[in-house]
Amino acid sequence: MMIEARGLVRTFKTKRGPVQAVQGVDLDVADGEIVGFLGPNGAGKTTTMRMLATLITPTSGTATVAGCDLAKDPVGVRRRIGYVPQSGSTLPEAVAGDEVVDHARLYGVSKAKAIADGQRLFEELDLPGLWRRQCKTLSGGQRRRLDIVMGLIHDPKLIFLDEPTTGLDPQARANLWEHIRGLRARGATIFLTTHYLDEADALCDRILVIDHGRIVGAGAPEALKQQVSGDSVRLSLADRTDDRANAEAGRTHATDAVIRIVRELDGATSVEAVADGVNFRIPRGGSVLPGLLRQIDAGGIELDGVEVHRPTLDDVFLTMTGRSLRDDSPAPADEPEKQKEVVA
Ligand SMILES: Nc1ncnc2c1ncn2[C@@H]1O[C@H](COP(=O)(O)OP(=O)(O)O)[C@@H](O)[C@H]1O
Ligand SMILES: [Mg+2]
Numbered sequence: 001m002m003i004e005a006r007g008l009v010r011t012f013k014t015k016r017g018p019v020q021a022v023q024g025v026d027l028d029v030a031d032g033e034i035v036g037f038l039g040p041n042g043a044g045k046t047t048t049m050r051m052l053a054t055l056i057t058p059t060s061g062t063a064t065v066a067g068c069d070l071a072k073d074p075v076g077v078r079r080r081i082g083y084v085p086q087s088g089s090t091l092p093e094a095v096a097g098d099e100v101v102d103h104a105r106l107y108g109v110s111k112a113k114a115i116a117d118g119q120r121l122f123e124e125l126d127l128p129g130l131w132r133r134q135c136k137t138l139s140g141g142q143r144r145r146l147d148i149v150m151g152l153i154h155d156p157k158l159i160f161l162d163e164p165t166t167g168l169d170p171q172a173r174a175n176l177w178e179h180i181r182g183l184r185a186r187g188a189t190i191f192l193t194t195h196y197l198d199e200a201d202a203l204c205d206r207i208l209v210i211d212h213g214r215i216v217g218a219g220a221p222e223a224l225k226q227q228v229s230g231d232s233v234r235l236s237l238a239d240r241t242d243d244r245a246n247a248e249a250g251r252t253h254a255t256d257a258v259i260r261i262v263r264e265l266d267g268a269t270s271v272e273a274v275a276d277g278v279n280f281r282i283p284r285g286g287s288v289l290p291g292l293l294r295q296i297d298a299g300g301i302e303l304d305g306v307e308v309h310r311p312t313l314d315d316v317f318l319t320m321t322g323r324s325l326r327d328d329s330p331a332p333a334d335e336p337e338k339q340k341e342v343v344a
Pocket of ligand 1: 012013014019020021039040041042043044045046047048
């Protein structure tokens with residue numbers, strides 16, 4: 001295990017009383033994993049990460065990080081990890097290469113080695129020709145990659161990234177994901193925080209969902225999604241006559257028949273009739289569909305369409321916390337009204 005933490009708690013004293021930022025977190029990160037710590041702002045992600053990186057002491061709890069005991073050997077932990085803070089760590093006026101070399105020397109790396117390794121990392125992280133540039137002249141994506149170079153310069157085996165892509169445009173984010181995968185390919189273990197569902201989904205081998213200082217779910221993205229609700233399936237029934245009254249009568253009959261068939265399926269839940277068909281949820285919808293469609297066909301019922309939607313991580317978050325994490329989505333009031341189906 002690269003990280004093994006048990007019962008981590010951190011309380012902050014504030015003027016308005018104590019804030020329980022982290023309330024008993026257990027976590028395990030295996031060697032070579034990319035693990036994402038997913039949660040809304042204020043959930044306790046940064047506080048947990050800062051404890052694991054020895055920057056603040058836990059109020060209680062224990063952890064082993066990169067093979068060293070957090071409480072007994074914080075210096076050992078520090079030497080083996082890289083930490084890239086949420087806010088970045090470079091000074092705007094400083095020259096990029098100088099920042100990297102200074103940072104490396106804090107870890108006892110010689111100047112010559114720092115320059116050689118730093119320039120190699122600049123190539124690898126797609127920062128060619130920027131060694132002598134002032135940090136403030138770099139783009140957001142370049143600055144974030146420079147932060148990562150700083151976190152990598154002493155060749156750590158465990159890298160903490162706090163919200164590595166917050167504030168980057170979609171292309172710069174996708175690009176940074178590639179670089180993070182590249183670090184893992186070179187043998188590093190990555191522990192990152194994010195409040196982006198798509199980032200957790202696309203980048204992470206495993207996700208820990210945190211809310212109000214507690215872990216509320218953990219697993220591979222796919223497993224979490226399946227665990228929550230299964231796929232949602234929509235069967236649209238054809239109406240086979242031009243006469244509206246007959247069509248509706250026929251459809252009601254067909255709908256009842258389809259509902260009976262679906263209810264027989266193993267694991268089908270939330271079976272309901274809708275305007276022009278039947279909706280339900282079922283684990284691994286794609287694999288039960290062929291048999292289901294044959295049965296419907298054998299019953300002489302005609303379908304207009306079939307849709308299968310995989311559950312999203314937002315479904316997971318909603319189920320675990322009762323709230324949505326889609327912070328970029330418009331407020332419900334702004335949402336265009338769902339178009340009503342009109343039966344002509
Ligand atoms: N130094 C601090 N002093 C007081 N409260 C803090 C401090 N750092 C964090 N907090 C509080 O702890 C909670 C968790 O914060 P944080 O770990 O930064 O969350 P996240 O990184 O998930 O957004 C928040 O309520 C925050 O206001
Ligand atoms: Mg944070």
